[in-house]
Amino acid sequence: MSEQTETGAMPEQTEAQQSPAATAGDGLGDAGKRALEAEREARKAAERKAKELEERLAAIEAERERAAEDEAAKRGEFERLATERQAKIEKLEAQLQSVREERDALAARVAAYEERDSKRAETLLKSLPEGLRKLYPASLPLEERLVWLETALADAEAHRQTPAGNRPGPRPASGATRSLEDEKAALSRTGLYSL
Numbered sequence: 001m002s003e004q005t006e007t008g009a010m011p012e013q014t015e016a017q018q019s020p021a022a023t024a025g026d027g028l029g030d031a032g033k034r035a036l037e038a039e040r041e042a043r044k045a046a047e048r049k050a051k052e053l054e055e056r057l058a059a060i061e062a063e064r065e066r067a068a069e070d071e072a073a074k075r076g077e078f079e080r081l082a083t084e085r086q087a088k089i090e091k092l093e094a095q096l097q098s099v100r101e102e103r104d105a106l107a108a109r110v111a112a113y114e115e116r117d118s119k120r121a122e123t124l125l126k127s128l129p130e131g132l133r134k135l136y137p138a139s140l141p142l143e144e145r146l147v148w149l150e151t152a153l154a155d156a157e158a159h160r161q162t163p164a165g166n167r168p169g170p171r172p173a174s175g176a177t178r179s180l181e182d183e184k185a186a187l188s189r190t191g192l193y194s195l
Contacts, residue, residue, distance in 0.1 A: 124149040
């Protein structure tokens with residue numbers, strides 16, 4: 001139980017609930033995303049190991065309790081067993097309350113991260129040209145929509161920087177340009193164009 005409290009993850013939480021909080025860092029590069037993914041995998045492995053160990057510990061404790069109950073029953077110590085069970089129930093209820101409070105705090109953080117990312121997605125969508133807004137994949141999960149928006153915005157910016165109609169390559173120093181006929185003649189001399 002202490003392993004789950006330290007990692008902050010609950011068995012009831014799904015991957016979708018944990019993912020937005022874990023990936024809330026703005027501007028992570030590929031290395032940061034890979035590190036975040038490795039951290040998630042390590043956390044999942046640690047949670048599985050902790051759960052297995054807790055199950056084994058619970059089985060050992062249950063076996064000890066049964067043995068103690070059998071022994072106490074032989075001696076007629078039922079009252080002591082009832083008191084011990086009540087103390088155990090109270091301890092477990094306190095732990096359960098602590099876990100519920102932690103779960104609620106994490107759910108609030110996830111909601112805050114999702115709200116922030118939703119607002120960011122709206123802002124990015126408004127900054128896209130109209131033609132790209134029509135292509136917006138609203139059905140994707142929020143994290144994937146943010147990646148799409150950032151990529152589309154970068155592509156739109158790249159197209160804005162290259163004005164249409166400019167020819168690539170340097171112009172002659174004299175400022176004169178060749179006519180289409182001169183271009184065809186030059187290409188035909190090189191063998192790349194036939195008249």
